[in-house]
Amino acid sequence: MLVREVMSSPVVTVLRTDPVRRAVRLLHRHDITAAPVVDAEGRLAGVVSELDLLRGEFEPDPRASARPVETPAEPPPRHVAEVMTGEVVTVTETTDVTVAIDLMVGKRIKSLPVLRGDEIVGMVSRRDLMAMLARPDEELCQAVREALSEQYPFGPSWDVSVHDGVAELSGPPHPHADRIADVLARTVPGIVRVRHLR
Structure with missing residues (x-):
């Protein structure tokens, strides 16, 4: 089985300059766990995941501790570029699914951007692969x-x-x-x- 047969397409992307909250809403609205990050020219610049976007977004709840809660020293990240992963592992449409799975396991990642040359044509995620295995x-x-x-x-x-x-x-x-x-x-x-x- 090839990646093109299981990938999600068209792909949802976010810009490096997008506010973190916009990216959060985008992933939530499309029910995805990660998205490719593109620069102003539409080239792949990174990947941002749910976990990346959660960093620094919540402050401790004062009800959870008997001691006073300290205010964080730094403000939360404001833009996707501050939280994204810049070193991206990618696959092509004709990559064998077993290779994609090995990459996900070996690199401990949930999603891989799918490229055709420099163009981002899809994303393949563990959820996509599970959906294939779940077919009756x-x-x-x-x-x-x-x-x-x-x-x-x-x-x-x-x-x-x-x-x-x-x-x-x-x-x-x-x-x-x-x-x-x-x-x-x-x-x-x-x-x-x-x-x-x-």
Whole structure:
């Protein structure tokens, strides 16, 4: 599965110069956990996450402590540029989803901007990947059948079933055709493995 099949697009971006509160409202309104930050020319300058935006926004509640609460020494950040992450890990539309997952795990990040050259064309997040895995087996089964009939109309017919995202193809053995069917079934977002039953 490729990133372009699971990414969210069009992408919601914020400007480096946007006030923090505007970015907070934008992420909340679009129900996203992070957004690419762009400069005045629309080029990727960073990423800002919910956690970045929360920094310094709340002062201690005096009711939570018996001691007087001190006023913070510095004012809270005012602009996105002050809280964003400047070193950005990105992927392309044709990056394999397994590579994106490895990056998320290894770098401990929730979202990756998706680039086509210098253009930001989407975001892929853990939530996007979870949505693919959450697709019902019946829906996945129908999608595999459609992929086989549309992409390989003159191939042999297979009985298709899907259980927990694993596509099972059964029918008479056709080594060459089975390899093609295997590839086509794996392109269906949400299919995690393909097995041939005899």
